Amino acid sequence: MSTLTRKEVEAIAHLARLAITETEFPVYVASLSSIVAFIEQLAAADTANVEPMAHPLAGQVQRLRPDVITESDHHDKYQQNAPQVQAGLYLVPKVIE
Amino acid sequence: MTVHTLTIAELARKLRSREVSSEELTRACLARIEQHNKPLNAFLTVTADAALAASRVADKRLAAGDAGPLTGVPIGHKDIFCTDGVRTSCGSRILDNFVAPYDATVVARLKNAGTVMIGKLNMDEFAMGSSNETSYYGPVANPWDRTRVPGGSSGGSAAAVAARLLPAATGTDTGGSIRQPAALTGITGFKPTYGRVSRYGMIAFASSLDQAGVLTRSVEDAALLLEAMAGFDPADSTSVDVPVPKYSTLLEQPLKGLKIGLLKEFFDKGLDESNAACVRAALDVCKRLGAELREVSLPNLPLSVPTYYVVAPAECSSNLSRFDGVRFGYRCKDPKDLMDLYKRSRGEGFGAEVKRRIMTGTYVLSAGYYDAYYLKAQKVRALINEDFRRAFGEVDVLMGPTTPTPAFAIGAKMNDPITMYLNDIYTIGANLAGLPAMSVPCGLVEGLPVGLQIIGPHFSEAKIFNVGHLYQRETDWHRRAPAGYA
Numbered sequence: 001m002s003t004l005t006r007k008e009v010e011a012i013a014h015l016a017r018l019a020i021t022e023t024e025f026p027v028y029v030a031s032l033s034s035i036v037a038f039i040e041q042l043a044a045a046d047t048a049n050v051e052p053m054a055h056p057l058a059g060q061v062q063r064l065r066p067d068v069i070t071e072s073d074h075h076d077k078y079q080q081n082a083p084q085v086q087a088g089l090y091l092v093p094k095v096i097e
Numbered sequence: 098m099t100v101h102t103l104t105i106a107e108l109a110r111k112l113r114s115r116e117v118s119s120e121e122l123t124r125a126c127l128a129r130i131e132q133h134n135k136p137l138n139a140f141l142t143v144t145a146d147a148a149l150a151a152s153r154v155a156d157k158r159l160a161a162g163d164a165g166p167l168t169g170v171p172i173g174h175k176d177i178f179c180t181d182g183v184r185t186s187c188g189s190r191i192l193d194n195f196v197a198p199y200d201a202t203v204v205a206r207l208k209n210a211g212t213v214m215i216g217k218l219n220m221d222e223f224a225m226g227s228s229n230e231t232s233y234y235g236p237v238a239n240p241w242d243r244t245r246v247p248g249g250s251s252g253g254s255a256a257a258v259a260a261r262l263l264p265a266a267t268g269t270d271t272g273g274s275i276r277q278p279a280a281l282t283g284i285t286g287f288k289p290t291y292g293r294v295s296r297y298g299m300i301a302f303a304s305s306l307d308q309a310g311v312l313t314r315s316v317e318d319a320a321l322l323l324e325a326m327a328g329f330d331p332a333d334s335t336s337v338d339v340p341v342p343k344y345s346t347l348l349e350q351p352l353k354g355l356k357i358g359l360l361k362e363f364f365d366k367g368l369d370e371s372n373a374a375c376v377r378a379a380l381d382v383c384k385r386l387g388a389e390l391r392e393v394s395l396p397n398l399p400l401s402v403p404t405y406y407v408v409a410p411a412e413c414s415s416n417l418s419r420f421d422g423v424r425f426g427y428r429c430k431d432p433k434d435l436m437d438l439y440k441r442s443r444g445e446g447f448g449a450e451v452k453r454r455i456m457t458g459t460y461v462l463s464a465g466y467y468d469a470y471y472l473k474a475q476k477v478r479a480l481i482n483e484d485f486r487r488a489f490g491e492v493d494v495l496m497g498p499t500t501p502t503p504a505f506a507i508g509a510k511m512n513d514p515i516t517m518y519l520n521d522i523y524t525i526g527a528n529l530a531g532l533p534a535m536s537v538p539c540g541l542v543e544g545l546p547v548g549l550q551i552i553g554p555h556f557s558e559a560k561i562f563n564v565g566h567l568y569q570r571e572t573d574w575h576r577r578a579p580a581g582y583a
Contacts, residue, residue: 015459016459017436018447019437019441019445020444032457038515039474042470045480047473047479051479053476056292056306056529078425081194083427
């Protein structure tokens, strides 16, 4: 039975780039611990010599396509959904001081 | 006229004989929505003006004799499908302001087939939920009992179709999100083979499991819609290039000699006894129609829920990394640096269950845990897949319940994720193995619907429709409407 600590959940939240509030932390420590305990029952399954499943349909591989431009330019339309743009560029806080 | 009670097949006949116009039908749907939607909370967006305009175009085609079986039929789309120029929220705050810049392939194909889009339907946030309670826009109520959930994640689609607000709606099914709500609201829900329907423009949750399908009031309607939606799409790299049969013309094959496997693992101690009785009665109907029943065991199937809760969160944590507050979607106020922008936009934009799954996925994929959880789960998934393959060597289709119990109360399972996850115990297997599966109504328990599940081998859509259609010819559970919505 593995139980996650607050510190571990903080590390996971950082990796996932999620700000978690003080009130949320205890809830996630408890529920993620119970989920991890739940999925640990997989350890008992005998999977010796079993190939991990890569695709639901046997023999299917991801198709490749020729590397040619098929899309037309929808720059302006797509940027209508952006939180902040200027001169056709996406704006974010300064990264390098 | 009570057009709201009719199926697509029945409406299509009336449309073509000019007994009713598409505009009249569209107005009837809009009036039903106006009258009933508020307490149900099924629709997030109603596109009335665009719908009326589309219905007039459909009426012209019908008048010109240039109409297909779906021309002029009103439908709704789960809000996970991108709709050009229409808000596409995926039930999330993070996409509350997102206006899709293009149509999903499913939306485009159904539009080309002449359907009239009435609006966008509520859903669990990013399709993560089994009760439609994780939506940013609030829970959807079950029209059979508004204190209960309609199931999820396609809960808005299910409630709207069950309440006769419109004849059919699209949905998506990653772990049962079409079949489970269809079962809990007494309608027909069909999930096709993985790759049968394009996922292009369908907001991704778990890409190796996600598949689009339909929620309807009859099997025949599901067949009609799927033949318009399905087929190869170069824009989806997992779309399969296999011809689409004309499902609606293959519904009448006699069931004599059909071998039905009863899923032993589904009739377990978790199955509500009254649900089991409804399913057994449905199996008797199939037997009367000439099918042979035999018990089949899939020993690894009980591991499908823990397998799913490794694979699906892992894929979701990757898919949802695109929501970063930079190019589209919600951005937090006054970010102090880029990391703060990412973390708070995501922390504030995603709801509790989505964050839980992203963190679960991040954990099982993280260094040191990948082999123990993710790789292990993909191996168990292979075992489950092999169990199904072996079973389909012996029988044509598998049958069992869709859910362990009828609809539960709103709020009952929200504080215990594992109990909520176990509601999908009978549906997840088909997703892990990429199989087509359908739920059809097969009874009522204390006034609440129960679903029969039919699972077939890859690309056996026609057989599943055939079996379900003949079952519906012998029964009238699919014609029962909830009180107050008849």
